Amino acid sequence: MQTHVSTTPFGRRPMTLGQISSQMAAKAVKPDAVAHKWQVFQDIREARELLGATDRSLAILNALLTFHPETTLSGDAELIVWPSNEQLAARANGMPATTLRRHIAVLVECGLVIRRDSPNGKRFARKSRGGEVEQAYGFDLSPLVARAQELHDLAEAVHAERKAFRVAKESLTLLRRDIVKLIDTGIEEGVPGNWGKILLDYQAIITRLPRSAPRQLVEAISADLSVLYADIREALETFTKTQNPDANESHSGRHIQNSNPDLHTESEYSLRKKEEAGGTAAETDNVQSLPKRELPLGIVLDACPGVRDLAQGGEIRHWRDFLAATELARPMLGISSSAWLEAREALGEQHAAITLAAIYQRADQIGSPGGYLRSLTDRAKNGKFSTWPMIMALLRAKLDAQKASDDLGQRRSDSAVEGDGRLQASEALLKNLKRSRER
Known part of the structure; x- marks a missing residue:
């Protein structure tokens, strides 16, 4: 007949208030409480991050559950299992002994099992002559029954969070x-x-x-x-x-044809906070490896307006006009044919032309355009350069310059207005002017 239930661990293992809390919850479980052990295990697996459990500790818990013969766990049943470390390691896929002990401690700290250690720390059960268990030392699974609803709620919360994140x-x-x-x-x-x-x-x-x-x-x-x-x-x-509704493609009105039939707009590069079109190629390192997306011609021309001056008639309507203009910019920048050919092979004809237009736009800030182009080409080969951040940097610089110019003009205008109100000739000056006229 069992006279005392062990509540403290054997040896040097410390006792914590968390373990006392788990024992209190297990002691308060109702006799009619029932839980399906594999459903509870599924809830624990879903909520393991919230509980602080690990994948190895769950493997041990799964092994412990297999030592309990019944599928259901009830509050009035004896829920202590007493496998040896060798048996437990075998059912936990051959886990090493040191790893086994470490993750058993995790289960205890999470409040999923309770240690019921014998006086010498061994796990065993004492049975009566009829084969019934009178006293057992090992791992108590009653916390799984006591916390079944809590574990289910945690699993539902994890499911809800995952769904919200997905949406x-x-x-x-x-x-x-x-x-x-x-x-x-x-x-x-x-x-x-x-x-x-x-x-x-x-x-x-x-x-x-x-x-x-x-x-x-x-x-x-x-x-x-x-x-x-x-x-x-x-x-x-x-x-x-404000447009003519007959301009729909399905009617017989005008048809708007895309000047760039190869444009793909399914993903975009992330913009870097630093300008890439400056004089150093080291600023192009932090390019995310996202699927390539073509830049619209209008955005490129807005960022690099200087290339318009090289186009025939000063107008660029299609990419072929843009490519022709950049061909004229290359010798003006002193870029060799070999460097240009290498850039076109690494970047593609269109992106190489965009890069050249950006270099031409900032030519006064780049000491060696040819060397800069070769550096960008090498980075492109390693997947560390794209034209998107370079064009975005030029656009930002343009907007900042416009804002600074507008602010300066406004300050000058305000100063002029204020000056008109303050510039008045003194009486002494007027008297001197009058004397000079009389002489």
Whole structure:
């Protein structure tokens, strides 16, 4: 007959208040409480991060459950199992003894099992002549019954969080796709608006998104993108209302043909915070390896207006005009044919031309255009360079310069107005002028 139930661990293992709390919960379990051991194990597996359990500790728990013969765990049954370390390691896929002991301690700390150690620390059961267990020393599984509902609620919370995270990521993906395509539409269709600034605003929001972001940050970025999307959509819809409705492609009106049939807009590069079009190639290291997306011609020309001066008639309507203009820029920058050929092979003809146009735009800040192009070519071969951040840096510099110029003009205007009110001749000066006239 069992006279005392062990509540402290054997040897040097310390006793904690958490273990006492687990024992109190197990002691308070109702006799009629029932739990399906594999359903409880499934809930623990789902909520293991919240519980602090590890994959190895769950492997041990799974092995412990196999030593209990019944599928259901009831509050009035004896739920102590007493496998040896050798038996437990065998059912835990041959786990080493040191690893086994370490992760058993994790289960105890998580409050999933309770140690019922014998006086000498061995695990065994004393049975009566009839074969019934009178006293057992080992691992008590009663916390699984006592915490069955709690573990189920934790698993449901994990499921809800995963679903919310999945929905947030889907919303973010759709917003990114819609915004990029709507910006391209506005540029290609000639809709009035500062599309370069809008694109920079979009990229500024996206740069806040790290490679691995929590749900709260994803939702916050989605909220900012939703505001930007609403503004873009409103601008496009307002412009559409002013146009002839017969201009729809399905009717016999005018047909708008894309000047770049190879344009792909399914993903975009992330904008870096540093300018890449400066004089050092080291600023192009932090380029994310995302699927390639072509830049719209309108954005490139807005960032590199200097290349228009090289075009025939000063006008660039298609990519072929742009490529022809950059061919004239190459010898003017002193870039050798071999460097240009290598850049075209690494970047492709179109992206090499965009890179050359950006270098031409900042030629006064680049000491060696040929060496700079070769450096960018080498980085492109290693997947560390793209034209997107370079063009975005030029657009940002252009907008900053315009803002600074407007602020300076406003200050000069204010100073002139204030000066008109203060410049008055003194009485002494007027008297001297009058005397000089009389003489």
